Amino acid sequence: MNIAKVIVDVPASAIDQTFDYLVPEKFKDIASVGMRVIVPFGPRKVMGFIVGERESSMISKLKPLHDILDLQPVLTKELLTLGKWLAEQTISLQITTFQAMLPQVLKATYKKELVRMAESPLSDELETFFAGRDVVAYEEFMASSIPYLRLSEAVQDGDVAIEYIVKSRITKKYQTMIKPKKELHELEEVHLDLAKNAKKQKQMLSFFIQYPEPIEKQRLLRQLKTTDHTIHALKKKGCLESYQIEVYRDPYQDREFPATEALPLTNQQAAAIKPMKEKVKNGEHDVFLLHGITGSGKTEIYLQVIQDVIAKGKEAIMLVPEISLTPQMVKRFKGRFGSNVAVMHSALSAGEKYDEWRRIYRKEVQVVVGARSAIFAPFENIGVIIIDEEHESTYKQEDHPRYHARDVAIYRGKAHQCPVILGSATPMLESYARARKGVYQLVTLNERTNKKELPPVEIIDMRKELHAGNRTMFSRALKQAIEQCLQKGEQMVLLLNRRGYSTFVMCRECGHVKECPHCDIALTFHKRHHKLKCHYCSYEEPMPVQCPECQSDSIRYFGTGTQRVEEALAQLIPEARVIRMDVDTTRRKGSHEKLLTQFANKQADILLGTQMIAKGLDFENVTLVGVLTADSMLHLPDFRSSEKTFQILTQVSGRAGRHELAGRVIVQAYTPEHYSIELASHYDYTAFYQKEMIMRKNFQYPPYFFLALITITHPNQVKVIQITQQIVNMLAKAVKRETIILGPTPSPIPRIKDRYRYQCMIKYRNEPDLRKYLHKIVDYFAEQIRKDGVFISIDLQPYHLM
Ligand code: ADP
Ligand code: ZN
Ligand code: ZN
Numbered sequence: 001m002n003i004a005k006v007i008v009d010v011p012a013s014a015i016d017q018t019f020d021y022l023v024p025e026k027f028k029d030i031a032s033v034g035m036r037v038i039v040p041f042g043p044r045k046v047m048g049f050i051v052g053e054r055e056s057s058m059i060s061k062l063k064p065l066h067d068i069l070d071l072q073p074v075l076t077k078e079l080l081t082l083g084k085w086l087a088e089q090t091i092s093l094q095i096t097t098f099q100a101m102l103p104q105v106l107k108a109t110y111k112k113e114l115v116r117m118a119e120s121p122l123s124d125e126l127e128t129f130f131a132g133r134d135v136v137a138y139e140e141f142m143a144s145s146i147p148y149l150r151l152s153e154a155v156q157d158g159d160v161a162i163e164y165i166v167k168s169r170i171t172k173k174y175q176t177m178i179k180p181k182k183e184l185h186e187l188e189e190v191h192l193d194l195a196k197n198a199k200k201q202k203q204m205l206s207f208f209i210q211y212p213e214p215i216e217k218q219r220l221l222r223q224l225k226t227t228d229h230t231i232h233a234l235k236k237k238g239c240l241e242s243y244q245i246e247v248y249r250d251p252y253q254d255r256e257f258p259a260t261e262a263l264p265l266t267n268q269q270a271a272a273i274k275p276m277k278e279k280v281k282n283g284e285h286d287v288f289l290l291h292g293i294t295g296s297g298k299t300e301i302y303l304q305v306i307q308d309v310i311a312k313g314k315e316a317i318m319l320v321p322e323i324s325l326t327p328q329m330v331k332r333f334k335g336r337f338g339s340n341v342a343v344m345h346s347a348l349s350a351g352e353k354y355d356e357w358r359r360i361y362r363k364e365v366q367v368v369v370g371a372r373s374a375i376f377a378p379f380e381n382i383g384v385i386i387i388d389e390e391h392e393s394t395y396k397q398e399d400h401p402r403y404h405a406r407d408v409a410i411y412r413g414k415a416h417q418c419p420v421i422l423g424s425a426t427p428m429l430e431s432y433a434r435a436r437k438g439v440y441q442l443v444t445l446n447e448r449t450n451k452k453e454l455p456p457v458e459i460i461d462m463r464k465e466l467h468a469g470n471r472t473m474f475s476r477a478l479k480q481a482i483e484q485c486l487q488k489g490e491q492m493v494l495l496l497n498r499r500g501y502s503t504f505v506m507c508r509e510c511g512h513v514k515e516c517p518h519c520d521i522a523l524t525f526h527k528r529h530h531k532l533k534c535h536y537c538s539y540e541e542p543m544p545v546q547c548p549e550c551q552s553d554s555i556r557y558f559g560t561g562t563q564r565v566e567e568a569l570a571q572l573i574p575e576a577r578v579i580r581m582d583v584d585t586t587r588r589k590g591s592h593e594k595l596l597t598q599f600a601n602k603q604a605d606i607l608l609g610t611q612m613i614a615k616g617l618d619f620e621n622v623t624l625v626g627v628l629t630a631d632s633m634l635h636l637p638d639f640r641s642s643e644k645t646f647q648i649l650t651q652v653s654g655r656a657g658r659h660e661l662a663g664r665v666i667v668q669a670y671t672p673e674h675y676s677i678e679l680a681s682h683y684d685y686t687a688f689y690q691k692e693m694i695m696r697k698n699f700q701y702p703p704y705f706f707l708a709l710i711t712i713t714h715p716n717q718v719k720v721i722q723i724t725q726q727i728v729n730m731l732a733k734a735v736k737r738e739t740i741i742l743g744p745t746p747s748p749i750p751r752i753k754d755r756y757r758y759q760c761m762i763k764y765r766n767e768p769d770l771r772k773y774l775h776k777i778v779d780y781f782a783e784q785i786r787k788d789g790v791f792i793s794i795d796l797q798p799y800h801l802m
Contacts, residue, residue: 001031004065005052008041009095016093018051022062029149031065034073034080036106038066049098051080067142071152071162074106074361076378078415085411091774091794092401100401101376105164105354112138114151115161115174115244122159123150134176134244138162161246164354174244178231179214181241187212190239200230205239217242257334262304269297272443273304279419280308280383287410289390289435290423292445293454293683294654298423299329300449302386303336305421306367310340314383314418315366319405321392322346322371327593328618333369344370344377347590372397375405375412382416385409390422390431391647396799404797406431425654425685426647429696430703432689455625455656455663457649457681459672462629463511473568478626478666482573485624486605490661492624493617494569494608495652496562496582497633497645504635505532507547508554511670513635514544522635524748525557534637538745565628566608581609614652623663625656630669630677637748638801639701642676646688649680700740700763702797708762708770709798710777711747713791717756723790724758727777731762734773739764748801755791761801771796 005018021039023031035050040063047069075083075098083097090097099107114136121127125146130136141151154160180187191205203224221227234240265273272290279286292298306316320329325345333341342356342365359365361378368377372395375385387395387409395405406422413420422431422440435442448454460475470476485492504522506513514523516534523532525543533540547555562582569578579595586592592612599607600619607613607622627649634645649667657663669677679688697704710727714720724744731741743760750757764770774794784790 001028001050001053003054003057003062004031004037004050005054006037006039006048006065007051007094007098008039008048009046009099010041016087016095019048020054020057020059020062022064024064026148027065027068029147030071030152031068032073033077034075036069036074038069039063040066049075049080049095051084051094068148071148071155074102074378076380078380078412079376079378082376082408082411082415086401086403086408088771089407090401090403090796091771091778097401097403100373100397100403101378103353103357104350111164113163114138114141115163115246117159117161117244117246120159122154125150126154126160134242135163161244175247176217176242177214177245178217178220178240178242180208180212180239182239184209184212187239190237198233200224200226201233204230204234208240257331257338259338260332260335262307262336263300265300265304266297266447266449268445268447269301269449272445273301275441275443276301276305276384276419276421277308280305280312283383283417284419285413285417286419287413287440288419288421288443289427289431289440290421290443290445291427291432291435291685292423292425293448294425294651295448295450295452295454295658296425296445297449298388298445299332302388302421302423303332305384305386305419306337309383309418310337310366312383314381315363315377315379316368316383317374317377317379317385317409317412318367318369319372319374319385319387319395319409320369321389321394325369325371326596326617328596330369333367337367340365341367341369342377344368344374346371347592372405375408382412383418384421385413385418386421386423388423390424391426391428393799396797398800400793402793402795402798426650427685429643429689429692433693433703450659452657452662454683455653455665457653457665457667457683459630459677459681460666460668461672462668462670463509466508472572473565473628473668474572475666475668478668479572481624481626481664481666482576482606486573486576488623490623491599491602491604491619491621492606492626493613493622493652493655494565494606494626494628495614495648496565496608496610496628497630497648505543505555505557506631506635506670507550507552508556508670509552510547510550511631512547512549512555513671514541514548515635522637522641524637562608562610569606569608576606577604578606578608579604581607581613586612611648614648614655617655618658619655620659621661622655623657623661625652625663625665627652627665627667630667631671631674634671634674634676639696639699640799642674642692642695645674646676646680646685646692649677650683650685653680653683705740705763705765706767706796707798708764708774709795709801710743710760710762710774711757711793711795712759713755713757713793714789715755719790720756720758723781723784723792724760727792728760730777730780731760731773735762735764735767735770739767 001023004021004023006021007018031050033050033052037048037050038045039048045066079101083094083101086097087094116130116134129144129146151160155162187205187209191202194202207224231240276288290298302318309316322345330343342359344353344356360368368374387406390406397403409420434440460477462475465475482492504513505525514532516523516539518539523534526533530543531540532543544555546553562580566578566580569576579599581595598604602621630645630649634641653665656665667677667681675691676688696702712720712724721744728741728743740763741760744758747757747759778792781790781792785792
């Protein structure tokens, strides 16, 4: 390569373009598209990616590349194209999409070392360079005259490894191995010649004469109860040599995964899997929406489709929500595919993630199971992409680039001509609508594999409890059910349905919730001004002292923590052993898993928690599910709140009675008549879908309208409002008449870290050029973004409206 086209890491959108750099002689042989480089940019040196090459350039005095960070490309051509597309789609910089595809370790420039791996000799140049050392600083190589190609070849052959030093912690893990360097009879001679008092050396030599195989150094030292000195002395005599081998840090290595076989499928499963297998067989793209109730055997279908993909020599990407990446899920994949599986989730350390990524990169595995970012797995021959619990909001990245894993999956599915399977018991409304229209293929499973009915759901009206004088958070029915459950030695799951920061206002007498007259969204209580505000349209009113419906003065703002529930529970039923699971108790690495294991081992009777306990868990002994306040999420300022309520109630109900023991669900609510609660209690997804679609149509929300949210932040409030207004005006001129532009409105969280936040919401049906307008807006403000610290964030198809 003579001239490299480079995307540089400079955070301003006006420079989302490539820059040409001269490739110095020493890099000519190895420079390729997809490698990370360091280039001079103005007075600085910045990181970048080579995205193309040129034979010649118009510019006469090109600056040379400073350094190449990789000896092999870290991004494939497909991923580079994907990154470009994704940057356009999400209005982000290409550099951010490229970085989003890589593990943390490869996102920055770390100091490097060269580690000698092989026992076999290296090329003469490298042999001289290493000069008997195992580890050498990369800088030393850069200063040497050895061609990079030599090093690149040695790395390719596995003779030398490049190690990144992350915060002085080694990213790869090595073991030092010791082995004899001489023939047996020579060792025996040395043994004889050794001085009498050199006992330790004699002992070590005898050991190698008996077992002339390589052995891990620490083991050797332990076994012979000696120190490095002995090895050193024998190395000096030319009897022993040492070398490094790489060991992967496998976070699951010390666990057993009993092997499992494919189960004979039920008739429903067989019918569902047939068209998927067909697509895999023919290497054709299609998108399936697998709508199957909890326990209907969706995971078994995924496993068997992947089986086919592996048999064809292709690769599979399996996405699950972060919180479902429990040992239970991992066990099912490792049990079926053994070491052919890489697992990627956020609880891994940077080094562990990098190891898993490399196993994929080197094609040492054919399956990756992971959270959102695993969608960028550097496979080159993908046979299927599966997204389980496709309705989960964790598939949307809330940071630049604001991509949705589903869109990336479909893009890659087309590129690789392979099927994409979206699975859920409660598909996202948008997905189900697409399936009904025939854009996706709808496949339905409506029976559990064990032929058991879904557990019956009782709804308890908490207003009646209050009238009966019960002021605790537990209804009489739930209290009784908990006691019965304890008596039988069975276990239960208690869900406190709460998320977000907002508090809404509700009347404890009649369940009335204050909503915005224009938006059908609960108003949010702002403590500081003692006002109720709408987050969508800026409507506001004073906090009422009386309920406008029933005139009672029991109108309160709501918000309960798991800790308070735990305390109340301890008072009510002191003998119950409780495990509390929420953000506070699971902050430490591995604690989530530990708590679940304790519960599985029956060290507690009650698992009490937030959303994170609603999904994916499968405990034999759980027979009761209780939901404390089903409506607390219903009134968040979010047009998806009914959908989310329906989803979580359905999910958590599915935790009860999955095996032999029959299950039971008790749902407490202040507005039990709300359709999302009522329909969830019958597991009636279709009726919910129909009802909710009417609401969405009336209030002009997805899937009838697309949304785009622009948030502007700056420390100066006046400036923020001005810019937001300017953006609103610019858009108003460009878009179609029927497109709705709302704003400027303060964001639901109007100030974060001393920066004011305003937003503008676009609701549109068809704006093919919207992305172009948005790009233009960002370009227009480029100067203020760069110099003035103005921040403009654009979120297409937003999930969080904060
Ligand atoms: P889902 O993912 O839809 O919730 P799972 O795949 O977890 O359902 O299946 C629920 C239970 O049924 C699991 O314990 C699983 O092992 C079992 N199962 C799945 N398919 C079959 C089958 N064909 N025959 C017997 N048991 C099955
Ligand atoms: Zn009231
Ligand atoms: Zn409103």
